[in-house]
Amino acid sequence: MLFSRNSRNILKIVKHVLHYSQSAQYPAVVALRPTKLKSKSKEPRYFTDSKYVSVIGGKGGDGCISFLSLWANEYAGPDGGDGGNGGHIIFEASREVNNFNHVGSLIRAGEGEKGANKDCHGKNAKHTTIKIPVGTIVKRNEKIVADLYKEKLSFIAARGGAGGRGNHFFISDTQQAPEICEYGARGEEAKYHLELRTMADVGFIGFPNAGKSTLLQAISRARPKVASYAFTTLKPHIGVVHYSDFSQVMVADLPGLIPGSHKNRGLGIQFLKHAERCPILVFVMDASYEDLYSHYKTLIFELEQFSKKLAARPKLIVANKIDLPGSIENIKDLEKQVKIEILGISGKYGTNIGLFLGKIKELVEKYKSDNT
Known part of the structure; x- marks a missing residue:
């Protein structure tokens, strides 16, 4: 009986690997979809750092x-x-x-x-x-x-x-x-x-309603609050992404950042201290917004005003909500201005999620190898 249970678990892992390797750029190590259902409890569980x-x-x-x-x-x-x-x-x-x-x-x-x-x-x-x-x-x-x-x-x-x-x-x-x-x-x-000192391997940085909480729900079993108004997330939520090589990456959904945060506007200094405890930053931007470059400059400016070292950390820029009209053109305009490849994703429909998870794992492994 013990052998048959192990066999079923191995078959489940192989099935998940084959499913995600079709869309992932990293077929050797891919993210696994959680087999355990999310909790139905209405009480949110925050992360206190x-x-x-x-x-x-x-x-x-x-x-x-x-x-x-x-x-x-x-x-x-x-x-x-x-x-x-x-x-x-x-x-x-x-x-x-x-x-x-x-x-x-x-x-x-x-x-x-x-x-x-x-x-x-x-x-x-x-x-x-x-x-x-x-x-x-x-x-x-x-x-x-x-x-x-x-x-x-x-x-x-x-x-x-x-x-x-x-x-x-x-x-x-x-x-x-x-x-x-x-x-x-x-x-x-x-x-x-x-x-x-370290809250999570990866922290989501972005304006309110950029889709950070939706993205975290799509890649983990975390249940952050999702709503259409600003500052839905007031405290960090942590999700864990499991990979086929039995490694894990912890991802933090941080409260939204606004202009003047370094002057303690909005959640201000509290937000920036959360970001300081994440060695890798992922800029999550709303692809449906026409002037994405202004959002990007604001995010970089607020991080630099708080800490030059924080702004210089490894980062990845992702444009969420590519399912909305005009998002593809906005992403191309941003790529021309920042001269960095932008990854377009959709946390709601799961577009390019496998590719996104492969990239953050690569960043995490590179950071760990450089600091050991």
Whole structure:
């Protein structure tokens, strides 16, 4: 039975490869259509690549004041135990998560137990470990305090308070029956800014209603909101494209950019910071718009005003909505002005999607080979 199941899976993969290789320019490695259906849940799932958190370490347990009284020794002496230590809050890099959706805005660690009589010490609290994506930068007061660039790296964000000592600890030659103890110390409190160094391999850049969300729906199982009004996408959506060589490319649908974004107009700086976390940029343009060159110049200008390095990253220009009248002529005019080949696609009808996915995989592989 196990062999037959594997055989069916292999046949499915071969079927997908043959289907896409007819339209793709890269027959050796082609994108596979997801076999699993999209979720029918109405609740959208956003991708959080930046998070402000407040952390509070656990309070130590208080010491105990107690005097032992036995039937044969009424004054057996002090027997108050020490309190347990409070728990730490630890950020640990893990590949099990890829964003900060699960991280709360306020994180508290557990408190240590109080000491008890008969020299019973309180139990130490367990440390609170928060898993965060590999490649997270931790900032405090806008200064980098940790760079969790590989798996299992940890950073103690807040230390727990030490447990207080009981009266047994304070016995001395001159004080045989101390009636004093210590309160448990409070845990550290701090505020941090968590940022992902890389959000996705490819980021879609473009004006509102250029068809970025429709394109992401066409190539992945992501379900970004699609509507006819501006700023439909307010937060990034991530989709994963699977290829026949078992590799994956993560693609981000970013909020729309408008003139003056570098001055914080529209979604402004927030949008540009999302784009900064994508090593490869895909300019998605509405092919039905007559003056495509002005849109292209505006996009480049906004990126340059925010960061020269961001504007110089590898990029691909695609003209979406080639199914609309006049789009082919507009694309030819843009090619003459920018002197770069423009890929015409249709996210709605799937035109040239296989060719598009082959090109972004080629860009991703080239970027990885140049940076290793």
